[in-house]
Amino acid sequence: MRRISGERATRPCLRVPSARRGDEGLHQRDEASQKMSKQQPTQFINPETPGYVGFANLPNQVHRKSVKKGFEFTLMVVGESGLGKSTLINSLFLTDLYPERVIPGAAEKIERTVQIEASTVEIEERGVKLRLTVVDTPGYGDAINCRDCFKTIISYIDEQFERYLHDESGLNRRHIIDNRVHCCFYFISPFGHGLKPLDVAFMKAIHNKVNIVPVIAKADTLTLKERERLKKRILDEIEEHNIKIYHLPDAESDEDEDFKEQTRLLKASIPFSVVGSNQLIEAKGKKVRGRLYPWGVVEVENPEHNDFLKLRTMLITHMQDLQEVTQDLHYENFRSERLKRGGRKVENEDVNKDQILLEKEAELRRMQEMIARMQAQMQMQMQTGDGDGGALGHHV
Amino acid sequence: MDPLRRSPSPCLSSRPSSPSTPPCEMLGPVGIEAVLDQLKIKAMKMGFEFNIMVVGQSGLGKSTMVNTLFKVWKSNPPGLGVPPPQTLQLHSVTHVIEEKGVKLKLTVTDTPGFGDQINNDNCWDPILGYINEQYEQYLQEELLITRQRHIPDTRVHCCVYFVPPTGHCLRPLDIEFLQRLCQTVNVVPVIARADSLTMEEREAFRRRIQQNLRTHCINVYPQMCFDEDINDRILNSKLRDRIPFAVVGADQEHLVNGRCVLGRKTNWGIIEVENMAHCEFPLLRDLLIRSHLQDLKDITHNVHYENYRVIRLNESHLLPRGPGWVNLAPASPGQLTTPRPFKVCRGAHDDSDDEF
Numbered sequence: 001m002r003r004i005s006g007e008r009a010t011r012p013c014l015r016v017p018s019a020r021r022g023d024e025g026l027h028q029r030d031e032a033s034q035k036m037s038k039q040q041p042t043q044f045i046n047p048e049t050p051g052y053v054g055f056a057n058l059p060n061q062v063h064r065k066s067v068k069k070g071f072e073f074t075l076m077v078v079g080e081s082g083l084g085k086s087t088l089i090n091s092l093f094l095t096d097l098y099p100e101r102v103i104p105g106a107a108e109k110i111e112r113t114v115q116i117e118a119s120t121v122e123i124e125e126r127g128v129k130l131r132l133t134v135v136d137t138p139g140y141g142d143a144i145n146c147r148d149c150f151k152t153i154i155s156y157i158d159e160q161f162e163r164y165l166h167d168e169s170g171l172n173r174r175h176i177i178d179n180r181v182h183c184c185f186y187f188i189s190p191f192g193h194g195l196k197p198l199d200v201a202f203m204k205a206i207h208n209k210v211n212i213v214p215v216i217a218k219a220d221t222l223t224l225k226e227r228e229r230l231k232k233r234i235l236d237e238i239e240e241h242n243i244k245i246y247h248l249p250d251a252e253s254d255e256d257e258d259f260k261e262q263t264r265l266l267k268a269s270i271p272f273s274v275v276g277s278n279q280l281i282e283a284k285g286k287k288v289r290g291r292l293y294p295w296g297v298v299e300v301e302n303p304e305h306n307d308f309l310k311l312r313t314m315l316i317t318h319m320q321d322l323q324e325v326t327q328d329l330h331y332e333n334f335r336s337e338r339l340k341r342g343g344r345k346v347e348n349e350d351v352n353k354d355q356i357l358l359e360k361e362a363e364l365r366r367m368q369e370m371i372a373r374m375q376a377q378m379q380m381q382m383q384t385g386d387g388d389g390g391a392l393g394h395h396v
Numbered sequence: 397m398d399p400l401r402r403s404p405s406p407c408l409s410s411r412p413s414s415p416s417t418p419p420c421e422m423l424g425p426v427g428i429e430a431v432l433d434q435l436k437i438k439a440m441k442m443g444f445e446f447n448i449m450v451v452g453q454s455g456l457g458k459s460t461m462v463n464t465l466f467k468v469w470k471s472n473p474p475g476l477g478v479p480p481p482q483t484l485q486l487h488s489v490t491h492v493i494e495e496k497g498v499k500l501k502l503t504v505t506d507t508p509g510f511g512d513q514i515n516n517d518n519c520w521d522p523i524l525g526y527i528n529e530q531y532e533q534y535l536q537e538e539l540l541i542t543r544q545r546h547i548p549d550t551r552v553h554c555c556v557y558f559v560p561p562t563g564h565c566l567r568p569l570d571i572e573f574l575q576r577l578c579q580t581v582n583v584v585p586v587i588a589r590a591d592s593l594t595m596e597e598r599e600a601f602r603r604r605i606q607q608n609l610r611t612h613c614i615n616v617y618p619q620m621c622f623d624e625d626i627n628d629r630i631l632n633s634k635l636r637d638r639i640p641f642a643v644v645g646a647d648q649e650h651l652v653n654g655r656c657v658l659g660r661k662t663n664w665g666i667i668e669v670e671n672m673a674h675c676e677f678p679l680l681r682d683l684l685i686r687s688h689l690q691d692l693k694d695i696t697h698n699v700h701y702e703n704y705r706v707i708r709l710n711e712s713h714l715l716p717r718g719p720g721w722v723n724l725a726p727a728s729p730g731q732l733t734t735p736r737p738f739k740v741c742r743g744a745h746d747d748s749d750d751e752f
Contacts, residue, residue, distance in 0.1 A: 082562020144569050145515045191560060191589055192455040198514045221561075221592040223662050291594055294673050296665025304663055 079187025452558025
């Protein structure tokens with residue numbers, strides 16, 4: 001794990017919405033207690049708001065505790081090779097997650113199956129620590145026959161859930177490491193006319209296990225009109241196939257207008273069309289991250305060029321929500337299914353009840369035989385213990 | 397040939413005249429050059445035929461590219477709202493275009509649904525079948541006792557293969573397809589939607605693709621073995637260095653610096669399709685239309701079609717049966733083998749050379 005620390009003025013810090021109220025409470029409390037200490041140190045009543053207890057300070061305590069504990073987030077990126085997944089991840093987190101990366105040649109691609117590669121990075125900003133794990137899926141969509149593409153990915157997600165369930169049911173629950181996949185960025189190719197059959201099949205297979213955020217990759221190949229058309233097409237197809245993607249929660253009514261407007265804009269831009277780059281290009285007198293073409297410069301952080309900033313804002317302001325949905329919805333679904341199956345690890349999902357019954361009967365018989373054997377042995381021991389007798393030592 | 401029967405030159409007196417041959421000045425010029433004019437007139441009367449096939453995944457700009465190349469606006473409106481079909485389909489559209497008195501009958505065969513499924517095994521079979529079917533049709537016409545004066549030529553002269561601009565290397569599907577098709581038809585691979593790659597990425601991608609083609613022995617057009625003389629070789633080597641071309645297609649016009657250009661307008665600039673600094677569309681256009689059109693047809697007729705013909709005519713039940721196979725030879729008893737992939741024999745090319 002690498003450690004990247006330091007001030008980064010461009011990145012927004014993690015937002016904990018309820019902290020503001022807590023802060024106010026704290027200030028009030030401080031004011032009040034100062035007044036108290038001067039007048040009546042034993043009474044803790046705030047004269048300004050009668051009946052004020054002070055538990056409005058609780059969110060602030062949660063905030064401090066979680067900042068101390070640090071945050072964990074696991075992000076999975078899925079998409080065909082060459083769609084700019086690694087570049088986007090590097091651009092999002094301003095890091096180089098794949099320093100020794102070697103792109104496999106064509107011959108190697110033919111033999112390869114889908115693999116799972118997880119890399120972890122610890123990022124710190126203004127005292128807030130984030131342990132980010134990025135799970136990459138090289139080989140997805142490469143083969144000529146992609147029917148088995150997503151089996152590896154689904155079994156990885158299930159494995160993480162399984163591990164968490166096991167840890168949660170264990171004796172020592174103090175240091176459970178949460179490696180469950182909180183969010184999956186699914187990269188859609190901008191060259192198609194919408195979703196491909198592989199996209200639909202994959203999303204339907206995992207929409208009950210993980211939060212899906214569809215992303216249109218390499219958005220600089222599309223003109224504005226083409227982009228709008230593609231977005232609408234994708235949303236229509238998602239609805240047509242009943243795919244459940246991650247929906248941003250509506251802003252609470254007591255949030256400020258800016259936040260409400262921001263949420264509204266974010267919701268309207270799904271799926272996000274992004275461009276990733278970590279190269280600094282000189283454009284209009286200042287250095288920006290972008291891609292240099294003979295016909296112009298595409299700026300990564302320009303909202304008119306692409307939705308990169310929106311994607312980053314969404315990820316960061318809703319990181320907590322993504323984790324909550326994973327915990328409350330996907331994990332609970334998995335857990336209830338798992339426990340219903342009776343704690344047996346079933347690999348083949350087509351096992352029907354008759355087979356289970358037969359297996360259980362066979363197991364019962366085996367147990368009974370074993371018990372009978374043990375009983376016979378014990379009897380024999382008792383007999384030999386009593387006396388030599390006529391026992392001929394039946395070996396069972 | 398008598399060296400004295402040359403076109404008239406001013407210094408006739410310096411040549412010794414043999415007693416048996418009369419001096420040239422009495423016979424006048426022969427007029428062999430007039431043959432070229434006759435050929436031209438005939439060709440213009442008959443018109444040219446050109447059949448092109450475009451193959452690639454949906455959304456790579458095949459229809460737009462054909463529109464940009466041949467400027468046939470009314471034909472294929474880019475199928476934007478059309479979802480790719482479940483199985484591979486082939487449909488051909490024919491246009492007759494005319495320019496300065498020269499008529500061109502252009503047939504474009506599109507292949508929607510190629511490589512779009514989850515399972516793309518053998519998605520190249522319908523395409524190979526179609527190509528062989530065209531060869532078969534021509535062969536049947538050729539074998540008739542009373543042949544038509546001009547056999548309609550529906551054979552595919554060129555197959556343009558669109559490689560998606562991943563920036564990495566050729567995908568397994570691309571390699572499988574190219575390996576099989578290069579033996580049957582002239583294939584020109586192009587990097588589609590090249591406006592997603594910067595110049596450095598483009599060069600690196602091109603080099604990797606060229607390396608992949610070499611490693612897998614894929615012989616794309618212009619094939620090195622068919623270079624006839626040194627001039628051809630020089631010209632074709634320059635082309636071979638740039639293949640696959642990175643192309644961008646557009647069918648809308650915009651105003652740039654007072655000129656009306658074909659291009660794509662984005663928020664950060666206008667990509668001019670016919671500007672060599674932006675993309676290599678002019679190279680593709682020149683290859684297909686301006687310089688190598690006749691060469692494509694010749695190689696199709698002299699090499700690929702002859703290969704097919706030799707195999708079909710020599711056919712006994714022991715030879716492989718490719719798609720589009722029809723039993724020409726009378727049925728004879730003997731063992732039947734399982735069909736092998738349709739292979740071309742290098743020797744057939746030498747045979748056809750000897751014939752001509």
